Amino acid sequence: MDTQLKQLIEETFGEVFETMFFTFLEPINEMPGPAAFVGEDAYIQADISYHGPSAGRFSVYLPRRLAANITMNFLGVDDDEINPEQVLDTAKETVNMAVGSLLGKIDPAGESKLHIPSASELDRLELAEILEESGVLLFNSDYGPLWVVYEE
Amino acid sequence: MAFNILVADDSATMRTVVKKTVEMAGVPVGQFFEATHGKEALEILENNWIDVILSDINMPVMGGMELLQTINQDEDLRLIPLVFITTESSEARMDEARELGVAGYIKKPFQPETIKNVLYEVLEKAFQQRIETTPQPAADHDDDDLDF
Numbered sequence: 001m002d003t004q005l006k007q008l009i010e011e012t013f014g015e016v017f018e019t020m021f022f023t024f025l026e027p028i029n030e031m032p033g034p035a036a037f038v039g040e041d042a043y044i045q046a047d048i049s050y051h052g053p054s055a056g057r058f059s060v061y062l063p064r065r066l067a068a069n070i071t072m073n074f075l076g077v078d079d080d081e082i083n084p085e086q087v088l089d090t091a092k093e094t095v096n097m098a099v100g101s102l103l104g105k106i107d108p109a110g111e112s113k114l115h116i117p118s119a120s121e122l123d124r125l126e127l128a129e130i131l132e133e134s135g136v137l138l139f140n141s142d143y144g145p146l147w148v149v150y151e152e
Numbered sequence: 153m154a155f156n157i158l159v160a161d162d163s164a165t166m167r168t169v170v171k172k173t174v175e176m177a178g179v180p181v182g183q184f185f186e187a188t189h190g191k192e193a194l195e196i197l198e199n200n201w202i203d204v205i206l207s208d209i210n211m212p213v214m215g216g217m218e219l220l221q222t223i224n225q226d227e228d229l230r231l232i233p234l235v236f237i238t239t240e241s242s243e244a245r246m247d248e249a250r251e252l253g254v255a256g257y258i259k260k261p262f263q264p265e266t267i268k269n270v271l272y273e274v275l276e277k278a279f280q281q282r283i284e285t286t287p288q289p290a291a292d293h294d295d296d297d298l299d300f
Contacts, residue, residue, distance in 0.1 A: 019262070020262075074165065074169055075168055076172060086165050089163050089166075090165050093163050093166050096163075096210070096260075097260045099239070100239020100240055100241065100260065101239055101241055101259070103239075103240075103241075104239075104245075108242050108243055109242065109243075110242030110243065110248070111244070114240070116162070116210065
Protein backbone atom coordinates (compact mmCIF):
# COMPACT_ATOMS: atom_id res chain seq x y z
CA MET A 1 0.00 0.00 0.00
CA ASP A 2 1.13 3.55 -0.78
CA THR A 3 2.90 4.99 2.29
CA GLN A 4 1.09 8.33 2.09
CA LEU A 5 -2.33 6.66 1.88
CA LYS A 6 -1.42 4.36 4.78
CA GLN A 7 -0.46 7.37 6.88
CA LEU A 8 -3.69 9.18 5.97
CA ILE A 9 -5.78 6.15 6.92
CA GLU A 10 -3.96 5.87 10.25
CA GLU A 11 -4.41 9.57 10.99
CA THR A 12 -8.06 9.60 10.00
CA PHE A 13 -9.05 6.53 12.02
CA GLY A 14 -7.04 7.87 14.97
CA GLU A 15 -8.84 11.23 14.75
CA VAL A 16 -12.31 9.67 14.61
CA PHE A 17 -11.67 7.36 17.56
CA GLU A 18 -10.13 10.13 19.64
CA THR A 19 -12.66 12.87 18.85
CA MET A 20 -15.88 10.87 18.90
CA PHE A 21 -15.09 7.94 21.21
CA PHE A 22 -12.28 9.25 23.47
CA THR A 23 -10.33 6.10 22.57
CA PHE A 24 -6.74 5.90 21.36
CA LEU A 25 -5.54 3.70 18.54
CA GLU A 26 -1.89 2.84 18.08
CA PRO A 27 -0.85 1.94 14.52
CA ILE A 28 1.28 -1.20 14.37
CA ASN A 29 3.75 -1.21 11.53
CA GLU A 30 5.09 -4.75 11.77
CA MET A 31 2.43 -7.27 10.90
CA PRO A 32 2.57 -10.32 13.20
CA GLY A 33 1.39 -13.76 12.04
CA PRO A 34 -2.07 -15.18 12.89
CA ALA A 35 -0.57 -17.22 15.75
CA ALA A 36 -0.04 -14.00 17.71
CA PHE A 37 -3.81 -13.49 17.98
CA VAL A 38 -5.09 -16.88 19.09
CA GLY A 39 -8.03 -16.75 21.47
CA GLU A 40 -9.27 -13.25 20.61
CA ASP A 41 -12.82 -12.18 21.39
CA ALA A 42 -15.72 -12.08 19.00
CA TYR A 43 -15.45 -9.40 16.36
CA ILE A 44 -17.68 -6.99 14.50
CA GLN A 45 -17.12 -6.38 10.82
CA ALA A 46 -18.16 -3.02 9.37
CA ASP A 47 -17.94 -2.36 5.63
CA ILE A 48 -18.29 0.68 3.43
CA SER A 49 -17.55 1.19 -0.24
CA TYR A 50 -17.36 4.20 -2.52
CA HIS A 51 -17.46 4.77 -6.24
CA GLY A 52 -16.45 7.52 -8.61
CA PRO A 53 -13.27 8.17 -10.60
CA SER A 54 -11.74 5.65 -8.23
CA ALA A 55 -13.64 2.98 -6.35
CA GLY A 56 -12.79 1.06 -3.23
CA ARG A 57 -14.02 -0.72 -0.17
CA PHE A 58 -13.01 -0.61 3.47
CA SER A 59 -13.68 -3.41 5.94
CA VAL A 60 -13.01 -2.73 9.59
CA TYR A 61 -12.78 -5.55 12.13
CA LEU A 62 -13.38 -4.36 15.69
CA PRO A 63 -13.11 -6.57 18.76
CA ARG A 64 -16.60 -6.80 20.30
CA ARG A 65 -15.25 -5.31 23.55
CA LEU A 66 -13.83 -2.30 21.71
CA ALA A 67 -17.08 -1.80 19.78
CA ALA A 68 -19.06 -1.94 23.04
CA ASN A 69 -16.70 0.51 24.70
CA ILE A 70 -16.85 3.10 21.90
CA THR A 71 -20.66 2.74 21.87
CA MET A 72 -20.77 3.57 25.59
CA ASN A 73 -18.46 6.54 25.09
CA PHE A 74 -20.35 7.73 22.01
CA LEU A 75 -23.75 7.61 23.73
CA GLY A 76 -22.46 8.61 27.15
CA VAL A 77 -24.06 5.61 28.88
CA ASP A 78 -22.97 2.60 30.99
CA ASP A 79 -22.36 -0.89 29.60
CA ASP A 80 -25.68 -2.23 30.90
CA GLU A 81 -27.53 0.45 28.94
CA ILE A 82 -26.35 -0.50 25.45
CA ASN A 83 -27.85 -3.13 23.16
CA PRO A 84 -26.34 -5.13 20.24
CA GLU A 85 -28.16 -2.97 17.71
CA GLN A 86 -26.51 0.18 19.05
CA VAL A 87 -23.11 -1.52 18.94
CA LEU A 88 -23.59 -2.45 15.26
CA ASP A 89 -24.90 1.06 14.52
CA THR A 90 -21.82 2.62 16.12
CA ALA A 91 -19.55 0.31 14.10
CA LYS A 92 -21.34 1.47 10.91
CA GLU A 93 -21.03 5.11 11.91
CA THR A 94 -17.33 4.56 12.65
CA VAL A 95 -16.53 3.42 9.10
CA ASN A 96 -18.84 6.08 7.69
CA MET A 97 -17.03 8.87 9.57
CA ALA A 98 -13.53 7.54 9.01
CA VAL A 99 -13.87 6.75 5.31
CA GLY A 100 -15.97 9.87 4.62
CA SER A 101 -13.33 12.00 6.27
CA LEU A 102 -10.58 10.17 4.37
CA LEU A 103 -12.34 10.72 1.04
CA GLY A 104 -12.47 14.45 1.78
CA LYS A 105 -8.67 14.36 1.91
CA ILE A 106 -7.87 12.06 -1.02
CA ASP A 107 -10.66 13.31 -3.29
CA PRO A 108 -10.99 17.07 -2.65
CA ALA A 109 -13.02 17.47 -5.85
CA GLY A 110 -15.71 15.36 -4.18
CA GLU A 111 -16.32 13.15 -7.20
CA SER A 112 -16.46 9.94 -5.19
CA LYS A 113 -19.73 8.92 -3.54
CA LEU A 114 -19.93 6.94 -0.33
CA HIS A 115 -22.34 4.04 -0.11
CA ILE A 116 -24.42 3.19 2.96
CA PRO A 117 -22.30 1.25 5.51
CA SER A 118 -23.16 -2.19 6.86
CA ALA A 119 -22.07 -4.16 9.94
CA SER A 120 -22.40 -7.68 11.27
CA GLU A 121 -21.25 -9.82 14.18
CA LEU A 122 -18.52 -12.40 13.57
CA ASP A 123 -18.22 -15.42 15.85
CA ARG A 124 -14.68 -15.88 14.71
CA LEU A 125 -12.19 -13.66 12.95
CA GLU A 126 -10.59 -15.38 9.96
CA LEU A 127 -7.17 -13.79 10.40
CA ALA A 128 -5.44 -15.90 7.78
CA GLU A 129 -7.82 -14.49 5.13
CA ILE A 130 -7.32 -10.90 6.33
CA LEU A 131 -3.55 -11.23 6.29
CA GLU A 132 -3.68 -12.39 2.68
CA GLU A 133 -5.05 -8.99 1.62
CA SER A 134 -2.55 -6.44 0.36
CA GLY A 135 -4.08 -3.36 2.00
CA VAL A 136 -4.13 -4.39 5.66
CA LEU A 137 -3.56 -2.04 8.57
CA LEU A 138 -3.37 -3.06 12.20
CA PHE A 139 -4.07 -0.87 15.23
CA ASN A 140 -3.66 -1.69 18.86
CA SER A 141 -6.31 -0.59 21.35
CA ASP A 142 -7.00 -1.16 25.04
CA TYR A 143 -9.61 -3.73 23.98
CA GLY A 144 -7.64 -5.75 21.45
CA PRO A 145 -6.36 -5.38 17.90
CA LEU A 146 -8.40 -3.55 15.26
CA TRP A 147 -7.92 -4.43 11.60
CA VAL A 148 -8.61 -2.25 8.58
CA VAL A 149 -8.64 -3.83 5.12
CA TYR A 150 -8.64 -1.61 2.06
CA GLU A 151 -9.41 -2.97 -1.41
CA GLU A 152 -9.11 -0.74 -4.45
CA MET B 153 -37.37 30.89 23.81
CA ALA B 154 -37.05 27.19 23.00
CA PHE B 155 -36.45 25.76 19.54
CA ASN B 156 -37.99 22.75 17.84
CA ILE B 157 -35.21 20.73 16.21
CA LEU B 158 -35.50 18.04 13.55
CA VAL B 159 -32.61 15.56 13.24
CA ALA B 160 -32.46 13.49 10.05
CA ASP B 161 -29.97 10.63 10.06
CA ASP B 162 -30.32 6.94 9.22
CA SER B 163 -28.24 6.04 12.26
CA ALA B 164 -30.32 5.92 15.46
CA THR B 165 -27.11 6.15 17.46
CA MET B 166 -26.02 9.30 15.64
CA ARG B 167 -29.45 10.89 16.17
CA THR B 168 -29.11 10.20 19.90
CA VAL B 169 -25.58 11.62 19.95
CA VAL B 170 -26.64 14.78 18.11
CA LYS B 171 -29.58 15.22 20.50
CA LYS B 172 -27.35 14.79 23.55
CA THR B 173 -24.72 17.13 22.10
CA VAL B 174 -27.31 19.84 21.47
CA GLU B 175 -28.61 19.47 25.02
CA MET B 176 -25.07 19.56 26.43
CA ALA B 177 -24.35 22.68 24.38
CA GLY B 178 -27.12 24.43 26.31
CA VAL B 179 -29.35 25.16 23.31
CA PRO B 180 -32.92 25.63 24.63
CA VAL B 181 -34.92 22.84 23.03
CA GLY B 182 -38.71 22.68 22.82
CA GLN B 183 -39.23 19.40 20.98
CA PHE B 184 -36.86 17.03 19.21
CA PHE B 185 -38.12 15.30 16.09
CA GLU B 186 -36.29 12.42 14.42
CA ALA B 187 -36.30 11.18 10.83
CA THR B 188 -34.35 8.31 9.31
CA HIS B 189 -34.23 9.86 5.82
CA GLY B 190 -35.28 12.94 3.82
CA LYS B 191 -38.80 11.77 2.99
CA GLU B 192 -39.60 11.15 6.63
CA ALA B 193 -38.18 14.59 7.43
CA LEU B 194 -40.56 16.18 4.90
CA GLU B 195 -43.56 14.45 6.51
CA ILE B 196 -42.55 15.84 9.89
CA LEU B 197 -42.06 19.31 8.38
CA GLU B 198 -45.55 19.25 6.91
CA ASN B 199 -47.17 18.66 10.28
CA ASN B 200 -44.97 20.42 12.81
CA TRP B 201 -43.34 23.76 13.49
CA ILE B 202 -39.59 23.25 13.12
CA ASP B 203 -36.99 25.96 13.81
CA VAL B 204 -33.92 24.17 12.47
CA ILE B 205 -33.06 20.93 10.65
CA LEU B 206 -29.85 19.01 11.36
CA SER B 207 -29.39 16.50 8.57
CA ASP B 208 -26.94 13.91 7.32
CA ILE B 209 -26.22 13.84 3.56
CA ASN B 210 -25.68 10.15 2.97
CA MET B 211 -29.07 8.56 3.78
CA PRO B 212 -31.21 5.89 2.07
CA VAL B 213 -34.56 6.72 0.32
CA MET B 214 -33.89 10.47 0.19
CA GLY B 215 -30.49 11.98 0.95
CA GLY B 216 -29.72 15.34 2.50
CA MET B 217 -29.02 17.19 -0.77
CA GLU B 218 -32.40 16.15 -2.21
CA LEU B 219 -34.10 17.14 1.04
CA LEU B 220 -32.49 20.59 0.84
CA GLN B 221 -33.57 21.00 -2.81
CA THR B 222 -37.16 20.01 -1.96
CA ILE B 223 -37.32 22.41 0.98
CA ASN B 224 -36.00 25.25 -1.19
CA GLN B 225 -38.85 24.76 -3.65
CA ASP B 226 -41.47 25.23 -0.94
CA GLU B 227 -42.54 28.82 -0.15
CA ASP B 228 -42.91 28.15 3.61
CA LEU B 229 -40.30 25.49 4.27
CA ARG B 230 -37.50 27.42 2.58
CA LEU B 231 -37.33 29.74 5.61
CA ILE B 232 -36.30 26.84 7.87
CA PRO B 233 -32.51 26.68 8.12
CA LEU B 234 -30.91 23.31 7.34
CA VAL B 235 -27.50 22.37 8.71
CA PHE B 236 -25.61 19.37 7.38
CA ILE B 237 -23.84 17.16 9.91
CA THR B 238 -21.91 14.87 7.66
CA THR B 239 -18.77 12.97 6.83
CA GLU B 240 -18.87 14.37 3.28
CA SER B 241 -16.14 16.92 3.75
CA SER B 242 -14.75 17.66 0.29
CA GLU B 243 -14.71 21.31 -0.78
CA ALA B 244 -16.72 20.43 -3.88
CA ARG B 245 -19.51 18.86 -1.82
CA MET B 246 -19.57 21.86 0.53
CA ASP B 247 -19.73 24.24 -2.47
CA GLU B 248 -22.65 22.23 -3.87
CA ALA B 249 -24.42 22.52 -0.52
CA ARG B 250 -23.76 26.27 -0.31
CA GLU B 251 -25.17 26.77 -3.81
CA LEU B 252 -28.31 24.96 -2.70
CA GLY B 253 -28.58 27.36 0.24
CA VAL B 254 -27.45 25.26 3.20
CA ALA B 255 -27.39 27.32 6.41
CA GLY B 256 -24.44 25.53 8.02
CA TYR B 257 -22.03 22.63 7.60
CA ILE B 258 -20.64 20.51 10.44
CA LYS B 259 -18.07 17.88 9.59
CA LYS B 260 -17.98 14.56 11.41
CA PRO B 261 -16.11 13.92 13.63
CA PHE B 262 -17.29 17.03 15.47
CA GLN B 263 -16.74 18.72 18.81
CA PRO B 264 -19.87 19.66 20.86
CA GLU B 265 -18.69 23.28 20.77
CA THR B 266 -18.91 23.30 16.96
CA ILE B 267 -22.58 22.27 17.06
CA LYS B 268 -23.33 24.96 19.63
CA ASN B 269 -21.59 27.73 17.64
CA VAL B 270 -23.15 26.78 14.31
CA LEU B 271 -26.64 26.34 15.81
CA TYR B 272 -26.65 29.72 17.54
CA GLU B 273 -25.35 31.47 14.41
CA VAL B 274 -27.95 29.79 12.19
CA LEU B 275 -30.87 30.38 14.57
CA GLU B 276 -29.98 34.05 14.97
CA LYS B 277 -29.85 34.53 11.20
CA ALA B 278 -33.14 32.69 10.74
CA PHE B 279 -34.78 34.82 13.43
CA GLN B 280 -33.63 38.04 11.69
CA GLN B 281 -34.81 36.72 8.35
CA ARG B 282 -38.25 35.92 9.73
CA ILE B 283 -38.57 39.42 11.18
CA GLU B 284 -37.61 40.94 7.81
CA THR B 285 -40.07 38.81 5.84
CA THR B 286 -43.01 39.17 8.26
CA PRO B 287 -45.35 42.01 7.16
CA GLN B 288 -45.25 44.78 9.78
CA PRO B 289 -48.38 46.71 10.80
CA ALA B 290 -48.55 50.30 9.55
CA ALA B 291 -46.73 52.59 11.97
CA ASP B 292 -48.91 55.69 11.63
CA HIS B 293 -52.55 55.63 12.66
CA ASP B 294 -55.07 58.38 12.83
CA ASP B 295 -55.96 58.91 16.50
CA ASP B 296 -59.65 58.55 15.61
CA ASP B 297 -59.02 54.95 14.46
CA LEU B 298 -57.96 53.97 17.98
CA ASP B 299 -61.23 54.97 19.68
CA PHE B 300 -63.13 51.99 21.06
